[in-house]
Amino acid sequence: MFPFLIVVLFSLSWKISDSTQPAEEFLHCLSLRFHNSSSISELVYTQHNSSYSSVLKSSAQNFRLSTPSTPTPLLIITPLHASHIQATVHCCKKHGLQLRIRSGGHDFEGLSYTTTYEVPFVVIDLLNLGSVRINVEKGTAWVESGATVGELYYEIAKRSRTLAVPAGIGHTVGVGGHLSGGGFGLLFRKYGLAADNVIDARLIDVKERILDRKSMGEDLFWAIRGGGGGSFGVVLAWKLKLVAVPAIVTVFTVSKTLEQNATKLIHRWQYIAHKLPKEIHMSIGISRVKSNENEKMTIQASFRAVFLGSIDELLPLMEEKFPQLGLMKEDCLEMSWAESDLYFEQFPIGAPLETLLGRNHKSALSKSFFKAKSDFVKQPIPEMVVAQVLQ
Ligand SMILES: Cc1cc2nc3c(=O)[nH]c(=O)nc-3n(C[C@H](O)[C@H](O)[C@H](O)COP(=O)(O)OP(=O)(O)OC[C@H]3O[C@@H](n4cnc5c(N)ncnc54)[C@H](O)[C@@H]3O)c2cc1C
Known part of the structure; x- marks a missing residue:
């Protein structure tokens, strides 16, 4: 009410x-x-x-x-x-x-x-208003809404390799709108949305009162975590529960063109991805590239993943669950969780953590003209339809 x-x-x-x-x-x-x-x-x-x-x-x-x-x-x-x-x-x-x-x-x-x-x-x-305060002992963070997700990741990474926050991949995204709407990223399968990990907040309401979780009540506290920004007041700051990650995580990218069976792999992936252990987040990026074989333009599917564990743990798991992908040791890299975000944003390997502080990164969805929509498929897309989409 x-x-x-x-x-x-x-x-x-x-x-x-x-x-x-x-x-x-x-x-x-x-x-x-x-x-x-x-x-x-x-x-x-x-x-x-x-x-x-x-x-x-x-x-x-x-x-x-x-x-x-x-x-x-x-x-x-x-x-x-x-x-x-x-x-x-x-x-x-x-x-x-x-x-x-x-x-x-x-x-x-x-x-x-x-x-x-x-x-x-x-x-x-x-x-x-973008300050970030991390309490490593308690595993919590207070972050003001004006900070970016990247600034939050950076401040956590500076203090601990084994703490993280489940939030988006795009590091330039603002915490205020992101947490208000949900926040989906690499740790989603294991730890849920960013908003699921909010444990307190400070909000200015229409009566100009500054409210925290206790004084705003559980209904409003529920609404501001995913109900959409700009609807319930101005959220000044959020308190987050940090989550545990291993000091080493593994990332990989396996790219396959249409000629290398990309259609079948994408189709197969739909039956596998959600059944993999929750420590694996795997997504597919589809792009137009020049074929290595004949220099002609073709479609390429890049299977990109992060695994909360080592290469040695990941390889047998992928061999068992998705052997068709043909993951090899040389496709994999070990790094810290914060570095894996930069990997997913396709920064060069070894880019310094300070890259997370940059606010002007250009991507298909930033500093460009775009229209973006998200959708969820409830049933696997038939292989024939995948093939048509990729044409
Ligand atoms: C390049 C790019 C990458 C992205 N990557 C991801 C991703 O990896 N995962 C994901 O889940 N989403 C992602 N998004 C979507 C993004 O999370 C949402 O667009 C989010 O709302 C942006 O928050 P913002 O603070 O940057 O935006 P803003 O435009 O500042 O705000 C978005 C909405 O929230 C409201 N709002 C902002 N601050 C507050 C506040 N303090 N109190 C109350 N309301 C507020 C605004 O009024 C507006 O309605 C991405 C978007 C882009 C453009």
């Missing part, structure tokens, strides 16, 4: 007002609420500010939603403290402005920095 009320309150309070100068009125409201008024000029970007455009574009990933016709915010607020967010929520309600919350900016449809409704809106960009 409570989460439902919150949604209603947020949407009612964000209805458009007929103010002629919403930005000025809003700024005046903020100036009364920000304790240090000089911080307004440093933390608030109006459309006249020379940095407005670069701040807006800084973490936007989908260029399809950064065109001249894309609606842009009246202002961008980059808070340093929770009180700045409380002030922004207050002034948005007072002046009938819609509020967008941005952590890493990776929303496929740009929901954190644009809108399809013709209403004036402001963006709270959490780029300054």
Whole structure:
């Protein structure tokens, strides 16, 4: 009941007002609420500010939603403290402005920095609120929403090779949106989604209150872990239960073209992948490549996996469960769990862990024009259909 009320309150309070100068009125409201008024000029970007455009574009990933016709915010607020967010929520309600919350900016449809409704809106960009605190003894982490998944992985890896957090592969993704929506990655089969491992959170609600798990109650705490970002309030920070991983994990990539039986292997994989031990995560990437044999273009399926264990443990297991793939020792590499994320993102072997801190990695789904959809098949796709898809 409570989460439902919150949604209603947020949407009612964000209805458009007929103010002629919403930005000025809003700024005046903020100036009364920000304790240090000089911080307004440093933390608030109006459309006249020379940095407005670069701040807006800084973490936007989908260029399809950064065109001249894309609606842009009246202002961008980059808070340093929770009180700045409380002030922004207050002034948005007072002046009938819609509020967008941005952590890493990776929303496929740009929901954190644009809108399809013709209403004036402001963006709270959490780029300054990205601290990560790890407690190795207790196996927990407090991470602010503005951190990236990569920053979280890096801070864990600096302190321990045997602790990890089950979250996404894309290291530039923001923790705020990721945990709000679920968070699916290499440890999913063994430890579930990132959101499944959240044990506490700090949230600012529509009444500007700062709530933790106890004060928000279990219903709202349940909703913010997977119910979708931007619906229930601004999540400031999350407490995560870290999970155990071996100091050494094994990764491999086996690539097969159509001429090397890729169709049959993909079809077979559907019957095997979900029955493998939960320590193995195996996915297939499909791409167009030049054939080694005749230089003609062909389709290649790359079976890429991470195994929570050593090469010697993995090889007999794969021989038993998926002999058709023909996995060889020389296909495999041992590394730390954090390095395996970089491997999956296809950084060169030996790339330093600091690579996880970079925010500008370019991939098919970042810093490009794209439309992305996910789907789940409930029954194996027949081999003939796989063959048609690969044509
Ligand atoms: C390159 C790329 C790689 C990806 N890799 C993976 C992956 O490996 N696994 C996976 O599961 N997903 C992956 N995703 C999807 C990604 O997890 C989601 O798009 C996620 O919502 C992005 O979070 P964000 O903070 O970066 O995005 P944002 O655009 O900042 O936010 C996304 C949504 O959450 C809301 N929100 C953001 N911060 C908060 C907050 N603090 N409080 C409340 N609401 C908030 C926003 O308003 C918006 O609605 C990937 C996406 C991209 C573009």
